[in-house]
Amino acid sequence: MKRNDKLKQNWEFRRLYTRGKCISAPAFVLYYAKGKAGRVRLGITAGKKIGTAVSRNRAKRVITAAFDAILPDIKKGYDFVAVARGRTPFFKSTRVAEMLYGLLRDNGLIDL
RNA sequence: UGAGCCGGCCGUGCGGUCGCGCAUAGUAUUAUGUGAGGAAAGUCCGAGCUUCGCAGGGCAGGAUAACAGCUAACGGCUGCCGGGGGCGACCCCAGGGCGAGUGCAACAGAAAUAUACCGCCGCUUUACGCGGUAAGGGUGGAAAGGCGAGGUAAGAGCUCACCGCGCCCGCAGGUAACUGCGGGGGCCUGUAAACCCUAUCCGAAGCAACGCUGACUGUGGCUAUACAUUUGCCCGAUGUGCCACGAAAAGCGGCUUGAGCGCGCAGGUGACUGCGCGCCCAGAUAGAUGACCGUGCAAGACAGAACUCGGCUUACAGACCGGCUCACGUU
Protein backbone atom coordinates (compact mmCIF):
# COMPACT_ATOMS: atom_id res chain seq x y z
CA MET A 1 0.00 0.00 0.00
CA LYS A 2 1.29 3.41 -0.95
CA ARG A 3 1.74 6.05 1.68
CA ASN A 4 -0.73 8.53 0.23
CA ASP A 5 -3.41 5.83 0.35
CA LYS A 6 -3.35 5.95 4.14
CA LEU A 7 -5.78 8.01 6.14
CA LYS A 8 -3.88 10.16 8.64
CA GLN A 9 -5.86 13.19 9.72
CA ASN A 10 -8.31 13.14 12.57
CA TRP A 11 -11.08 14.72 10.47
CA GLU A 12 -10.79 11.87 7.95
CA PHE A 13 -11.45 9.34 10.69
CA ARG A 14 -14.30 11.36 12.13
CA ARG A 15 -15.96 11.63 8.72
CA LEU A 16 -16.13 7.84 8.49
CA TYR A 17 -17.29 7.37 12.09
CA THR A 18 -20.21 9.76 11.60
CA ARG A 19 -21.09 9.36 7.90
CA GLY A 20 -19.83 5.86 7.12
CA LYS A 21 -21.38 2.44 7.40
CA CYS A 22 -20.20 0.00 10.03
CA ILE A 23 -19.63 -3.74 9.86
CA SER A 24 -17.86 -5.93 12.40
CA ALA A 25 -15.91 -9.16 12.63
CA PRO A 26 -14.19 -10.92 15.57
CA ALA A 27 -10.84 -9.34 14.63
CA PHE A 28 -11.91 -5.79 13.75
CA VAL A 29 -14.65 -3.24 13.23
CA LEU A 30 -14.75 -1.71 9.73
CA TYR A 31 -16.17 1.66 8.72
CA TYR A 32 -16.46 2.56 5.03
CA ALA A 33 -17.77 5.33 2.83
CA LYS A 34 -17.34 6.65 -0.68
CA GLY A 35 -14.05 8.49 -1.11
CA LYS A 36 -11.87 9.71 -3.94
CA ALA A 37 -12.62 8.09 -7.26
CA GLY A 38 -10.24 5.39 -8.42
CA ARG A 39 -8.49 4.87 -5.09
CA VAL A 40 -8.85 2.68 -2.04
CA ARG A 41 -7.70 4.31 1.19
CA LEU A 42 -7.32 2.75 4.66
CA GLY A 43 -6.79 4.03 8.18
CA ILE A 44 -6.13 1.78 11.15
CA THR A 45 -6.82 2.48 14.82
CA ALA A 46 -5.41 0.48 17.71
CA GLY A 47 -6.35 2.02 21.04
CA LYS A 48 -4.96 1.53 24.50
CA LYS A 49 -7.50 -1.20 25.11
CA ILE A 50 -5.50 -3.55 22.86
CA GLY A 51 -2.57 -3.69 25.25
CA THR A 52 1.09 -2.78 25.12
CA ALA A 53 2.91 -1.15 22.22
CA VAL A 54 3.91 -4.59 20.96
CA SER A 55 0.30 -5.74 20.80
CA ARG A 56 -0.87 -2.52 19.16
CA ASN A 57 1.84 -2.72 16.51
CA ARG A 58 0.99 -6.32 15.78
CA ALA A 59 -2.70 -5.51 15.45
CA LYS A 60 -1.92 -2.82 12.89
CA ARG A 61 0.42 -5.12 10.97
CA VAL A 62 -2.06 -7.95 10.83
CA ILE A 63 -4.78 -5.70 9.45
CA THR A 64 -2.40 -4.11 6.96
CA ALA A 65 -1.25 -7.51 5.72
CA ALA A 66 -4.80 -8.78 5.37
CA PHE A 67 -5.83 -5.68 3.43
CA ASP A 68 -2.84 -5.89 1.10
CA ALA A 69 -3.67 -9.53 0.34
CA ILE A 70 -7.09 -8.73 -1.11
CA LEU A 71 -6.43 -5.20 -2.30
CA PRO A 72 -6.67 -5.95 -6.06
CA ASP A 73 -10.21 -7.29 -5.61
CA ILE A 74 -11.62 -4.33 -3.69
CA LYS A 75 -13.96 -2.01 -5.57
CA LYS A 76 -12.31 1.37 -6.23
CA GLY A 77 -13.46 4.66 -4.81
CA TYR A 78 -13.98 3.80 -1.16
CA ASP A 79 -12.32 4.84 2.11
CA PHE A 80 -12.01 2.39 5.01
CA VAL A 81 -11.20 2.66 8.73
CA ALA A 82 -10.37 -0.52 10.61
CA VAL A 83 -10.58 -0.45 14.41
CA ALA A 84 -8.59 -3.20 16.11
CA ARG A 85 -10.27 -5.19 18.87
CA GLY A 86 -8.83 -6.87 21.92
CA ARG A 87 -8.31 -10.23 20.20
CA THR A 88 -6.79 -8.81 17.01
CA PRO A 89 -3.11 -9.45 17.90
CA PHE A 90 -3.83 -13.17 18.37
CA PHE A 91 -5.19 -13.70 14.86
CA LYS A 92 -3.14 -14.74 11.85
CA SER A 93 -3.25 -12.31 8.96
CA THR A 94 -4.57 -15.04 6.63
CA ARG A 95 -7.61 -15.59 8.89
CA VAL A 96 -8.22 -11.85 8.99
CA ALA A 97 -7.98 -11.68 5.20
CA GLU A 98 -10.60 -14.41 4.87
CA MET A 99 -12.96 -12.55 7.21
CA LEU A 100 -12.36 -9.26 5.42
CA TYR A 101 -12.98 -10.77 1.99
CA GLY A 102 -16.22 -12.41 3.16
CA LEU A 103 -17.55 -9.22 4.70
CA LEU A 104 -16.72 -7.05 1.70
CA ARG A 105 -18.28 -9.56 -0.71
CA ASP A 106 -21.50 -9.63 1.34
CA ASN A 107 -21.67 -5.83 1.20
CA GLY A 108 -20.98 -5.58 -2.51
CA LEU A 109 -17.51 -4.06 -2.28
CA ILE A 110 -15.70 -6.71 -4.31
CA ASP A 111 -15.09 -6.42 -8.04
CA LEU A 112 -16.03 -9.76 -9.52
C1' U B 1 23.91 -36.41 47.39
C1' G B 2 20.89 -32.56 49.56
C1' A B 3 20.23 -27.43 51.08
C1' G B 4 22.07 -22.64 50.05
C1' C B 5 25.15 -17.99 48.68
C1' C B 6 27.54 -14.97 44.84
C1' G B 7 28.75 -13.67 39.82
C1' G B 8 28.56 -14.05 34.45
C1' C B 9 26.07 -15.16 29.81
C1' C B 10 21.99 -16.30 26.36
C1' G B 11 17.00 -15.31 25.89
C1' U B 12 14.10 -19.43 19.37
C1' G B 13 18.30 -21.08 15.61
C1' C B 14 19.02 -22.27 10.21
C1' G B 15 17.24 -22.28 4.92
C1' G B 16 13.63 -20.78 0.99
C1' U B 17 9.29 -17.72 -1.48
C1' C B 18 6.09 -13.09 -1.42
C1' G B 19 5.75 -8.15 1.22
C1' C B 20 7.69 -3.42 4.42
C1' G B 21 11.54 1.03 6.32
C1' C B 22 16.37 3.09 5.19
C1' A B 23 21.16 3.60 2.52
C1' U B 24 24.09 3.03 -1.97
C1' A B 25 24.29 2.11 -7.10
C1' G B 26 21.15 2.56 -11.07
C1' U B 27 17.59 5.03 -13.37
C1' A B 28 11.75 4.20 -13.96
C1' U B 29 11.54 -0.11 -11.27
C1' U B 30 15.11 -3.07 -10.33
C1' A B 31 19.68 -5.00 -7.75
C1' U B 32 22.94 -5.13 -3.27
C1' G B 33 23.43 -4.19 1.85
C1' U B 34 21.04 -3.42 6.39
C1' G B 35 16.92 -3.24 9.94
C1' A B 36 14.57 -3.05 17.83
C1' G B 37 16.07 -4.48 23.70
C1' G B 38 18.37 -6.44 28.18
C1' A B 39 15.37 -4.06 29.84
C1' A B 40 14.12 -0.21 23.94
C1' A B 41 9.90 0.42 29.80
C1' G B 42 9.19 3.62 34.35
C1' U B 43 11.16 8.79 33.75
C1' C B 44 13.96 8.26 39.54
C1' C B 45 19.06 10.67 39.14
C1' G B 46 23.47 12.53 36.20
C1' A B 47 25.50 14.60 31.63
C1' G B 48 26.04 16.03 26.31
C1' C B 49 23.43 19.26 22.78
C1' U B 50 20.21 23.69 21.76
C1' U B 51 17.81 28.31 23.04
C1' C B 52 17.02 32.07 26.76
C1' G B 53 19.24 34.68 30.99
C1' C B 54 23.89 36.26 33.18
C1' A B 55 29.69 42.01 36.01
C1' G B 56 30.52 39.82 40.74
C1' G B 57 28.49 38.18 45.29
C1' G B 58 24.58 36.89 48.65
C1' C B 59 19.57 35.26 50.22
C1' A B 60 15.64 31.95 49.29
C1' G B 61 14.65 26.99 47.40
C1' G B 62 16.27 21.96 46.27
C1' A B 63 19.57 17.69 46.61
C1' U B 64 23.30 14.80 49.15
C1' A B 65 25.55 13.06 54.03
C1' A B 66 31.46 7.99 57.64
C1' C B 67 36.29 7.66 54.70
C1' A B 68 39.34 6.93 50.24
C1' G B 69 38.93 6.39 45.16
C1' C B 70 36.61 5.73 39.89
C1' U B 71 34.10 8.85 36.38
C1' A B 72 32.49 13.87 31.66
C1' A B 73 29.11 13.84 35.80
C1' C B 74 25.99 11.52 39.41
C1' G B 75 21.81 10.58 44.52
C1' G B 76 25.85 5.67 40.45
C1' C B 77 30.00 2.18 41.02
C1' U B 78 34.53 0.07 43.65
C1' G B 79 37.33 -0.59 48.03
C1' C B 80 37.40 0.12 53.12
C1' C B 81 35.51 1.62 58.26
C1' G B 82 31.36 1.43 61.74
C1' G B 83 26.50 -0.85 63.01
C1' G B 84 22.88 -5.01 62.32
C1' G B 85 21.46 -10.21 60.58
C1' G B 86 23.04 -15.40 59.33
C1' C B 87 26.32 -21.87 61.92
C1' G B 88 28.54 -20.26 57.22
C1' A B 89 29.39 -18.67 51.97
C1' C B 90 27.39 -13.83 52.34
C1' C B 91 23.57 -10.05 52.84
C1' C B 92 21.33 -5.24 54.66
C1' C B 93 21.98 0.17 56.46
C1' A B 94 18.99 7.80 54.75
C1' G B 95 25.53 5.91 58.48
C1' G B 96 26.99 14.23 60.08
C1' G B 97 25.01 17.13 64.51
C1' C B 98 19.78 16.54 70.00
C1' G B 99 27.85 18.02 74.14
C1' A B 100 23.91 25.00 69.64
C1' G B 101 18.60 26.60 70.10
C1' U B 102 13.22 25.42 69.71
C1' G B 103 9.47 21.65 69.69
C1' C B 104 7.18 16.78 70.76
C1' A B 105 6.85 12.22 74.05
C1' A B 106 -0.60 9.60 74.14
C1' C B 107 -1.97 5.93 77.98
C1' A B 108 0.10 4.20 82.41
C1' G B 109 2.91 6.15 86.40
C1' A B 110 4.02 9.97 92.37
C1' A B 111 7.18 11.97 88.72
C1' A B 112 8.99 12.34 81.52
C1' U B 113 13.81 16.13 82.33
C1' A B 114 12.26 16.95 86.44
C1' U B 115 9.60 14.43 90.72
C1' A B 116 8.52 11.80 96.50
C1' C B 117 2.93 7.37 95.75
C1' C B 118 4.38 3.12 98.73
C1' G B 119 8.83 2.37 101.35
C1' C B 120 13.42 3.84 104.38
C1' C B 121 15.52 7.56 107.93
C1' G B 122 15.41 11.92 111.20
C1' C B 123 12.62 15.70 113.94
C1' U B 124 8.18 17.07 116.31
C1' U B 125 3.03 19.87 118.42
C1' U B 126 2.37 11.98 117.47
C1' A B 127 -0.55 14.80 112.85
C1' C B 128 -3.90 13.01 106.58
C1' G B 129 2.72 17.09 109.85
C1' C B 130 7.77 18.89 108.30
C1' G B 131 12.48 17.60 106.31
C1' G B 132 16.14 14.10 104.07
C1' U B 133 16.62 10.06 100.48
C1' A B 134 16.49 7.26 94.19
C1' A B 135 19.21 1.60 97.52
C1' G B 136 13.85 -1.53 97.18
C1' G B 137 8.38 -1.80 94.99
C1' G B 138 5.14 -0.75 90.98
C1' U B 139 4.27 2.05 85.55
C1' G B 140 6.56 2.72 80.99
C1' G B 141 9.89 2.34 74.88
C1' A B 142 12.75 5.40 78.22
C1' A B 143 13.17 6.55 85.63
C1' A B 144 19.18 9.73 86.75
C1' G B 145 25.26 4.23 84.29
C1' G B 146 26.08 -1.52 86.25
C1' C B 147 28.06 -4.34 90.28
C1' G B 148 30.83 -4.79 94.87
C1' A B 149 33.06 -2.33 99.01
C1' G B 150 33.54 1.96 102.04
C1' G B 151 30.45 5.61 103.95
C1' U B 152 25.63 7.29 106.33
C1' A B 153 20.37 8.60 110.71
C1' A B 154 18.72 6.42 106.02
C1' G B 155 20.87 7.10 101.39
C1' A B 156 23.27 8.95 96.99
C1' G B 157 29.83 8.64 92.03
C1' C B 158 29.58 11.18 98.09
C1' U B 159 34.52 8.13 97.79
C1' C B 160 37.28 3.76 95.75
C1' A B 161 38.28 -0.88 92.55
C1' C B 162 36.43 -3.31 88.07
C1' C B 163 33.19 -2.95 83.76
C1' G B 164 30.31 0.19 80.22
C1' C B 165 29.51 4.80 77.58
C1' G B 166 30.58 9.08 75.09
C1' C B 167 34.33 13.87 75.79
C1' C B 168 39.53 15.72 76.05
C1' C B 169 44.99 14.68 75.85
C1' G B 170 49.19 11.54 74.55
C1' C B 171 51.52 7.23 72.04
C1' A B 172 51.41 3.30 68.09
C1' G B 173 49.26 1.52 63.23
C1' G B 174 46.59 3.38 58.83
C1' U B 175 46.41 8.30 52.96
C1' A B 176 41.81 8.59 55.85
C1' A B 177 37.24 7.08 58.32
C1' C B 178 38.97 4.31 62.37
C1' U B 179 41.38 0.70 65.64
C1' G B 180 44.53 -0.57 69.96
C1' C B 181 46.93 1.09 74.56
C1' G B 182 47.68 4.72 78.59
C1' G B 183 46.11 9.08 81.35
C1' G B 184 42.59 13.05 82.81
C1' G B 185 37.82 14.70 84.06
C1' G B 186 32.80 13.02 84.23
C1' C B 187 27.92 9.93 84.31
C1' C B 188 24.48 13.17 80.40
C1' U B 189 16.41 10.20 78.12
C1' G B 190 14.70 9.51 73.13
C1' U B 191 13.33 11.83 68.59
C1' A B 192 16.65 15.65 63.37
C1' A B 193 12.94 9.95 57.28
C1' A B 194 10.48 17.11 63.78
C1' C B 195 11.81 22.48 62.80
C1' C B 196 16.71 23.36 62.50
C1' C B 197 22.45 23.68 62.41
C1' U B 198 27.00 22.26 59.64
C1' A B 199 29.59 20.82 55.03
C1' U B 200 29.37 20.07 49.66
C1' C B 201 26.76 20.75 44.96
C1' C B 202 22.93 23.16 41.82
C1' G B 203 20.94 29.56 36.47
C1' A B 204 16.21 28.07 33.61
C1' A B 205 13.85 25.25 30.04
C1' G B 206 13.56 21.23 26.91
C1' C B 207 14.19 18.01 19.98
C1' A B 208 6.68 20.01 20.30
C1' A B 209 14.42 22.63 22.11
C1' C B 210 16.27 25.15 18.04
C1' G B 211 17.78 26.48 12.82
C1' C B 212 16.51 27.12 7.57
C1' U B 213 13.24 27.63 3.07
C1' G B 214 9.26 29.68 -0.04
C1' A B 215 4.30 32.09 -0.10
C1' C B 216 0.75 35.43 2.52
C1' U B 217 -0.13 39.26 6.03
C1' G B 218 0.71 42.89 10.12
C1' U B 219 3.95 46.32 12.93
C1' G B 220 8.36 49.29 13.35
C1' G B 221 12.82 51.52 11.25
C1' C B 222 15.85 53.66 6.91
C1' U B 223 19.63 59.12 11.56
C1' A B 224 23.08 64.83 8.30
C1' U B 225 21.16 59.86 3.76
C1' A B 226 17.53 55.39 -1.36
C1' C B 227 14.00 56.14 -5.70
C1' A B 228 9.33 57.93 -7.72
C1' U B 229 4.80 60.83 -7.30
C1' U B 230 2.42 64.88 -4.98
C1' U B 231 3.65 72.27 -8.95
C1' G B 232 10.25 74.14 -8.49
C1' C B 233 12.34 73.80 -3.12
C1' C B 234 11.56 72.49 2.35
C1' C B 235 8.30 69.97 5.83
C1' G B 236 4.66 66.36 5.51
C1' A B 237 2.01 62.31 2.91
C1' U B 238 1.62 57.99 -0.42
C1' G B 239 3.81 53.97 -3.19
C1' U B 240 8.14 50.92 -4.26
C1' G B 241 12.72 49.00 -2.24
C1' C B 242 15.87 47.39 1.90
C1' C B 243 16.32 45.86 7.13
C1' A B 244 14.26 44.01 11.74
C1' C B 245 10.33 41.78 14.51
C1' G B 246 5.57 39.16 15.44
C1' A B 247 1.30 35.59 14.52
C1' A B 248 -0.80 31.17 11.95
C1' A B 249 0.22 26.96 9.06
C1' A B 250 3.45 23.62 5.56
C1' G B 251 8.08 21.36 4.31
C1' C B 252 13.31 20.41 5.26
C1' G B 253 17.29 20.15 8.71
C1' G B 254 18.30 18.80 13.89
C1' C B 255 18.88 12.59 13.15
C1' U B 256 22.83 9.49 14.34
C1' U B 257 30.60 8.35 14.49
C1' G B 258 29.66 8.08 19.75
C1' A B 259 32.59 9.98 27.12
C1' G B 260 31.07 4.04 20.54
C1' C B 261 31.88 -1.44 20.05
C1' G B 262 35.18 -5.96 19.68
C1' C B 263 40.02 -8.32 20.43
C1' G B 264 44.99 -8.27 22.48
C1' C B 265 48.77 -6.35 25.85
C1' A B 266 50.00 -3.47 30.26
C1' G B 267 48.79 -1.02 35.25
C1' G B 268 45.44 -1.45 39.59
C1' U B 269 42.65 -5.65 45.25
C1' G B 270 38.66 -3.33 42.39
C1' A B 271 35.45 0.35 39.98
C1' C B 272 38.46 1.77 35.95
C1' U B 273 42.53 3.56 32.93
C1' G B 274 46.50 3.60 29.00
C1' C B 275 48.40 1.70 24.30
C1' G B 276 47.90 -1.10 19.62
C1' C B 277 44.83 -3.32 15.82
C1' G B 278 40.10 -3.93 13.65
C1' C B 279 34.82 -2.49 12.84
C1' C B 280 30.47 1.05 11.34
C1' C B 281 25.94 -1.29 14.08
C1' A B 282 17.86 1.28 12.87
C1' G B 283 16.84 6.41 11.94
C1' A B 284 10.79 5.89 11.04
C1' U B 285 7.15 10.51 11.05
C1' A B 286 -0.21 7.35 11.95
C1' G B 287 5.44 5.62 12.77
C1' A B 288 9.13 0.01 9.21
C1' U B 289 9.54 -7.35 11.03
C1' G B 290 3.92 -9.91 8.51
C1' A B 291 2.27 -14.48 5.67
C1' C B 292 3.50 -19.47 3.97
C1' C B 293 6.81 -23.87 3.87
C1' G B 294 10.85 -27.19 5.58
C1' U B 295 13.84 -28.40 9.87
C1' G B 296 16.08 -28.54 15.24
C1' C B 297 15.13 -28.24 20.53
C1' A B 298 13.64 -28.17 26.91
C1' A B 299 8.12 -25.47 22.26
C1' G B 300 9.95 -19.62 23.02
C1' A B 301 8.78 -15.12 28.95
C1' C B 302 8.76 -9.79 29.68
C1' A B 303 8.22 -6.79 25.92
C1' G B 304 8.91 -2.32 20.35
C1' A B 305 13.93 2.68 19.15
C1' A B 306 11.46 8.31 18.37
C1' C B 307 17.71 13.74 20.09
C1' U B 308 21.92 10.90 22.30
C1' C B 309 24.76 8.72 26.21
C1' G B 310 26.13 6.98 31.85
C1' G B 311 23.46 4.78 35.88
C1' C B 312 19.21 3.31 39.11
C1' U B 313 14.54 0.84 39.52
C1' U B 314 10.83 -2.40 37.80
C1' A B 315 8.86 -6.83 34.44
C1' C B 316 10.75 -11.61 32.71
C1' A B 317 9.25 -18.73 30.54
C1' G B 318 13.49 -20.84 30.71
C1' A B 319 18.79 -22.55 29.08
C1' C B 320 24.03 -22.58 30.12
C1' C B 321 28.82 -21.53 32.69
C1' G B 322 32.06 -20.42 36.89
C1' G B 323 33.33 -19.75 42.13
C1' C B 324 32.08 -20.58 47.25
C1' U B 325 29.44 -22.33 52.08
C1' C B 326 26.91 -25.88 55.32
C1' A B 327 25.13 -30.97 56.43
C1' C B 328 25.55 -36.21 55.57
C1' G B 329 28.11 -40.38 53.31
C1' U B 330 32.61 -42.69 51.08
C1' U B 331 37.97 -42.70 50.36
Added chain:
RNA sequence: CCGCCCGUGGCGCAGCUGGAUAACGCAGCAGAUUCCGAUUCUGAAGAGCGGGGGUUCGAAUCCCUUCGGGCGGG
Protein backbone atom coordinates in the same frame (compact mmCIF):
# COMPACT_ATOMS: atom_id res chain seq x y z
C1' C C 1 8.64 15.79 26.91
C1' C C 2 7.25 18.40 31.41
C1' G C 3 4.21 19.33 35.82
C1' C C 4 0.44 17.72 39.39
C1' C C 5 -3.32 14.91 42.04
C1' C C 6 -5.84 10.52 44.00
C1' G C 7 -5.98 5.06 45.90
C1' U C 8 -9.39 4.17 53.28
C1' G C 9 -16.01 -1.08 54.65
C1' G C 10 -20.13 -3.02 48.75
C1' C C 11 -20.45 2.64 47.09
C1' G C 12 -19.36 8.01 48.03
C1' C C 13 -16.06 10.38 51.21
C1' A C 14 -13.37 12.46 56.36
C1' G C 15 -8.94 11.59 59.18
C1' C C 16 -2.71 12.69 56.94
C1' U C 17 -0.21 19.10 57.54
C1' G C 18 0.52 18.63 63.67
C1' G C 19 1.88 10.40 65.00
C1' A C 20 -1.61 6.90 69.70
C1' U C 21 -10.29 6.76 68.88
C1' A C 22 -10.06 4.45 61.71
C1' A C 23 -15.34 9.16 61.92
C1' C C 24 -19.87 10.15 58.54
C1' G C 25 -23.75 9.24 54.80
C1' C C 26 -26.00 5.58 51.43
C1' A C 27 -26.63 0.39 50.63
C1' G C 28 -27.05 -4.44 53.14
C1' C C 29 -28.52 -7.39 58.05
C1' A C 30 -31.63 -7.91 62.63
C1' G C 31 -35.58 -5.89 65.59
C1' A C 32 -39.80 -2.35 66.48
C1' U C 33 -44.05 0.23 64.10
C1' U C 34 -48.08 -1.87 59.93
C1' C C 35 -53.13 -6.36 57.96
C1' C C 36 -48.70 -6.13 54.26
C1' G C 37 -45.15 -2.75 52.16
C1' A C 38 -42.75 2.29 51.95
C1' U C 39 -41.29 5.98 55.53
C1' U C 40 -39.55 6.43 60.49
C1' C C 41 -37.03 4.63 65.01
C1' U C 42 -33.46 1.24 67.52
C1' G C 43 -29.33 -2.11 67.37
C1' A C 44 -25.33 -4.95 65.65
C1' A C 45 -21.84 -6.39 61.90
C1' G C 46 -18.55 -5.16 58.06
C1' A C 47 -12.34 -1.75 56.21
C1' G C 48 -6.46 -1.95 59.44
C1' C C 49 -5.94 2.29 55.12
C1' G C 50 -3.17 -0.05 46.81
C1' G C 51 1.67 -3.44 47.54
C1' G C 52 6.78 -3.82 49.70
C1' G C 53 10.66 -1.89 52.82
C1' G C 54 12.48 1.65 56.44
C1' U C 55 12.50 5.60 60.67
C1' U C 56 10.04 5.53 65.56
C1' C C 57 8.30 3.17 71.91
C1' G C 58 4.28 3.68 68.28
C1' A C 59 2.81 4.82 61.04
C1' A C 60 -3.57 5.55 57.39
C1' U C 61 -0.29 9.83 58.68
C1' C C 62 6.86 10.70 58.05
C1' C C 63 10.77 8.71 54.28
C1' C C 64 12.14 5.47 50.04
C1' U C 65 10.46 2.31 46.25
C1' U C 66 6.70 0.21 43.26
C1' C C 67 1.64 -0.71 41.02
C1' G C 68 -3.01 1.23 39.34
C1' G C 69 -6.26 5.40 38.03
C1' G C 70 -6.92 10.50 36.64
C1' C C 71 -5.90 15.82 35.38
C1' G C 72 -3.19 19.90 33.14
C1' G C 73 0.65 22.43 29.76
C1' G C 74 3.68 22.70 25.23
